[in-house]
Amino acid sequence: MSRSTHVWCPRCGNHGGMSMTKSTGVRVGVVPIAVLAFFAAGCGSERPGTETPAGSPSRAAAVEPSRPGAPKRQVDFPCPGETSGPTPSASAGPTGPAGPPADHYAENHGFKDPIQLHGQRRCEGIAAVKRVKNALEPLRVRKSIDLESARRALASLGYPATGVEVTKVEPGVSFLINASPLCIEGKVNPHFVEADAFGGYPDGTGCEPPRGGH
Template identity: 50%
Template sequence: MPTAGRVGHDRGMTVIRMRARRLAPLPVALLAVLAAGCGAQHPGDGAGAGGASRSAVATPSRPADFACPGESPTPTPRPSTHTPSPTAPPTDHYAENHGFMVPFPLHGKRRCQGLAAIGRVREALEPLRRRGDFTAESARKALTGLGYPAGQVQTYQNGSAGVGFLVEVDDYPVCLEGEMDSAQTKADAFGGYPDHTGCDQPSGGH
């Protein structure tokens, strides 16, 4: 039969064990709090490895646009020539698969170069338009007369009273595409196409 001292001792051990069980998780919880605190990002923590990592993946900015000669001080951005179909289902990947057919816009000095080329081409073709000469050969002669190599000038018949043209202004490339008819001569300058050399629109798809 256990003595009173032994019973008191056993009860004391039981209390100690229960306290130990309650206190044992505390160091683990404390470590979790400390670990969370170490990983927290505080305002102003821009230095160190995190800042270097962010700067390493930064993409280069495009050349700044500015007013070109003969243009208003605030140039109007050229709208995108590609607009997604409003009736296309969410799973339609047409835009994704045909992005290589969307031309690059020109910026900075190249944009001014393109606008200047548009002015020269319109001036060269205007006499043909006024007299109703809408043959591809006449348009080609007028464009090569501006100094563009024959291999960089394409003209084609666009109906009985219209001519289309495509000119590689330089090998950047700066490209010029447009058409002339009895009403007007219009042209657009762009910077070629993705993964493609020259100014003609690539064909094919994914």
């Protein structure tokens, strides 16, 4: 709303004058719109309670989709009757600066390393080793160790004769049991009984180690 005011001007004469228009009104709606724009700028797209705490992974990082075709990793856990938990595997990454090229014997003969057991299969291997040791312990105590007595002791556990291989190794006997998917090998002599379970070889057939090299 405007109001016109007449102001006398000496230089303009009695009849001169200068008109001034004084605005006394207020533009309606200018301030409310500015206020609304201010509050709108301060409001984000996040709703209360959805803020990501500091140091926490984002939703995209927390949910990592499994890659198709990726092998399922088996987790080791304490087995029944095991006095100590599973030994953590060593890291496969390099721990020091790269040195000069070394002998490739280990790399070329790695296919001869037995496959380690993990998960439930590891527990089955521990149980099988315990049964084998218990069956061979009487032979060690009596010091009556030969191929036939060792074969009979292992056959009493239910292993087929075709899956048991015994070899004379003074002063005792070594053995290899093919109980697929488990393999059990060891030896018995007057001093001790040892046995170990594994899952075959990367390039082997059954429980027999592969021959040759890469």
